[in-house]
Amino acid sequence: MRIAVLAHLQDVGEAPVREAMGLMAQLGGEAQTLLLAPAAQPAVAAMGEVRLGVHAALADPDPEMAYAAALRLLGDQAPGLLLMPEGPLFEMIGARLAGHFGMSAVRDVDAVELAGEAVVLRKGAYGGKAYVRVRATGGVVAALRAGAFPAAEPPAGSAAEVQLGELPEGGQERKTVRDTAGDDLGRAKVIVSGGRGLGSAEGYESLRPFARMLGASLGASRAAVDEGWASPAQQVGITGRKVAPELYLAIGISGASQHLSGMSGSRLVIAVNRDEHAPIFEAADIGVVADWYQLWPHLQKALEG
Amino acid sequence: MRIICFLKAILDPEAPPGAIRFAGKVESGEVATVLGPFEGNALELSVQIAQASAGGFVAVAMGDAAQDIALRKALALGAERAVRVDAPAGFQDPLAVARRLKAAAEEAGGADVYVFGRQAGDWDMGVTAGLFAGLMDLPFAPLVQHAEVVGANLRLRREIAGGYEESLRVAPLVVSVTNGPLTLMRLPKVKDVMLANRKPIDVLQAAAEPSLEIAEIAQAQVTRQGRMITGDAAQQAAGLAAELRRFLVAGGGN
Ligand SMILES: Cc1cc2nc3c(=O)[nH]c(=O)nc-3n(C[C@H](O)[C@H](O)[C@H](O)COP(=O)(O)OP(=O)(O)OC[C@H]3O[C@@H](n4cnc5c(N)ncnc54)[C@H](O)[C@@H]3O)c2cc1C
Numbered sequence: 001m002r003i004a005v006l007a008h009l010q011d012v013g014e015a016p017v018r019e020a021m022g023l024m025a026q027l028g029g030e031a032q033t034l035l036l037a038p039a040a041q042p043a044v045a046a047m048g049e050v051r052l053g054v055h056a057a058l059a060d061p062d063p064e065m066a067y068a069a070a071l072r073l074l075g076d077q078a079p080g081l082l083l084m085p086e087g088p089l090f091e092m093i094g095a096r097l098a099g100h101f102g103m104s105a106v107r108d109v110d111a112v113e114l115a116g117e118a119v120v121l122r123k124g125a126y127g128g129k130a131y132v133r134v135r136a137t138g139g140v141v142a143a144l145r146a147g148a149f150p151a152a153e154p155p156a157g158s159a160a161e162v163q164l165g166e167l168p169e170g171g172q173e174r175k176t177v178r179d180t181a182g183d184d185l186g187r188a189k190v191i192v193s194g195g196r197g198l199g200s201a202e203g204y205e206s207l208r209p210f211a212r213m214l215g216a217s218l219g220a221s222r223a224a225v226d227e228g229w230a231s232p233a234q235q236v237g238i239t240g241r242k243v244a245p246e247l248y249l250a251i252g253i254s255g256a257s258q259h260l261s262g263m264s265g266s267r268l269v270i271a272v273n274r275d276e277h278a279p280i281f282e283a284a285d286i287g288v289v290a291d292w293y294q295l296w297p298h299l300q301k302a303l304e305g
Numbered sequence: 306m307r308i309i310c311f312l313k314a315i316l317d318p319e320a321p322p323g324a325i326r327f328a329g330k331v332e333s334g335e336v337a338t339v340l341g342p343f344e345g346n347a348l349e350l351s352v353q354i355a356q357a358s359a360g361g362f363v364a365v366a367m368g369d370a371a372q373d374i375a376l377r378k379a380l381a382l383g384a385e386r387a388v389r390v391d392a393p394a395g396f397q398d399p400l401a402v403a404r405r406l407k408a409a410a411e412e413a414g415g416a417d418v419y420v421f422g423r424q425a426g427d428w429d430m431g432v433t434a435g436l437f438a439g440l441m442d443l444p445f446a447p448l449v450q451h452a453e454v455v456g457a458n459l460r461l462r463r464e465i466a467g468g469y470e471e472s473l474r475v476a477p478l479v480v481s482v483t484n485g486p487l488t489l490m491r492l493p494k495v496k497d498v499m500l501a502n503r504k505p506i507d508v509l510q511a512a513a514e515p516s517l518e519i520a521e522i523a524q525a526q527v528t529r530q531g532r533m534i535t536g537d538a539a540q541q542a543a544g545l546a547a548e549l550r551r552f553l554v555a556g557g558g559n
Pocket of ligand 1 (some may be wrong): 001198241251253254
């Protein structure tokens with residue numbers, strides 16, 4: 001089976017691309033790495049033998065632009081298995097490429113095997129309550145979960161540049177705005193996350209002095225984002241950030257499986273919830289059944305003292 | 306603008322651990338079927354675009370009659386028509402789903418905007434909108450947080466890594482919708498819910514061969530052996546502060 005890796009180095013960094021290349025090498029067969037980049041940088045040179053599509057606008061690509069660039073790199077013959085790191089490029093174009101080529105698509109993949117002409121992929125389902133193995137027989141685009149596969153040294157060789165030519169502009173009057181609120185969540189060693197149980201924007205704000213005392217970053221559940229108390233960049237979970245700090249504090253969060261999927265890699269989990277039956281306690285190392293607003297004044301004093 | 310909004314009803318994604326069993330198949334027990342939350346966001350965006358453009362929307366779902374609760378929500382919020390692509394309940398190859406939804410879209414006369422939720426909380430595939438865009442050969446704007454109608458086009462705000470993008474996009478196009486304060490689903494009026502219950506749901510037959518099937522399904526949740534800090538609020542605070550101090554002294558912290 002022909003296998004290819006397709007990635008944008010900038011959006012995920014080198015490690016997930018090496019992981020995809022490692023998986024491709026392990027599966028064997030005809031292999032090819034296709035990279036998109038705004039310029040032929042040193043990071044690209046470190047990836048060994050690749051086909052490289054370069055265009056300055058790929059520094060911050062519009063979905064239409066990224067799609068056109070990927071189609072030019074791929075040519076008219078799609079591989080049987082197209083591996084992409086889970087990330088912005090897959091979000092924009094992975095499934096769309098699959099539809100274009102009449103392939104299926106699977107995300108959040110953490111194991112892949114070949115079975116003759118079929119590909120068997122494992123992924124989470126039901127918010128992480130279950131996992132499934134799916135068998136693809138007509139070609140598939142797979143988004144690989146970061147960290148699930150061992151990274152490989154790229155094969156010796158150098159990048160062969162592919163002329164992308166003119167790319168469509170896509171959106172007009174386009175501007176991108178950085179939201180720094182969730183910036184350090186990925187690196188944070190301590191995260192304090194708040195949920196709907198905090199009751200109000202002011203309630204969510206009460207986590208700020210607590211987080212400051214711990215040198216923590218602020219995360220949120222989907223419900224807190226929906227309420228507008230926290231920004232989407234702070235959402236932790238299956239459709240938010242996946243975090244793995246040394247300490248994760250969940251305050252007023254019920255512990256829905258979709259939230260747990262984003263923080264279950266944390267080393268120590270502490271939960272505060274006033275409902276002793278909240279599922280978060282089954283995912284926590286230390287639990288406190290308490291109303292946050294009764295606990296916080298005492299906690300503040302105890303931590304300051 | 307003409308809008309087609311694709312919906313899906315799923316087992317309550319907030320069902321407590323253990324309520325749904327996964328051992329070779331999905332045993333749903335007493336768990337209710339509800340409109341998927343991102344599909345609720347998609348429905349809200351469809352209503353907003355329809356109202357702002359003096360247009361209308363058609364709601365399409367795929368599955369058995371359990372899907373009708375999703376379609377009735379859409380009817381209660383003003384959908385002109387509800388279409389269910391008939392299919393058995395359970396896992397479906399997303400490519401085959403997208404092909405059948407394409408057939409339904411064509412039957413409905415096409416649209417300017419095709420609106421999907423970003424991910425349904427049953428199989429968490431999150432690829433149907435993109436597959437559909439690829440099949441239709443239409444532009445695709447994923448993770449929309451907000452849409453403003455500008456003449457015959459849409460100014461979209463989309464979630465991107467570490468922020469958002471705003472741009473004016475030309476219809477026809479496919480969007481997937483994410484959660485946020487601007488796409489929170491509004492509640493229908495009781496009267497409209499009652500009227501919706503009497504409206505017809507058109508059932509459409511459309512076939513597509515699957516190329517993806519489930520080979521195995523199993524339980525996955527990992528639980529931790531937690532311990533509780535008990536006592537009154539002052540005692541709990543003292544206990545928790547001691548734990549936090551121990552952690553910080555041991556070198557934890559940013
Ligand atoms: C496909 C899909 C993807 C999703 N992705 C995500 C995701 O990425 N991230 C995410 O978080 N969710 C996600 N969800 C939503 C998820 O199912 C839950 O709806 C959400 O996590 C609930 O947020 P919450 O715990 O803040 O709110 P709730 O479930 O309402 O819980 C609030 C909790 O606060 C407690 N409480 C109330 N008052 C107090 C008080 N004074 N002191 C202490 N505790 C109090 C309550 O006992 C309750 O347990 C997703 C759902 C789907 C279907």
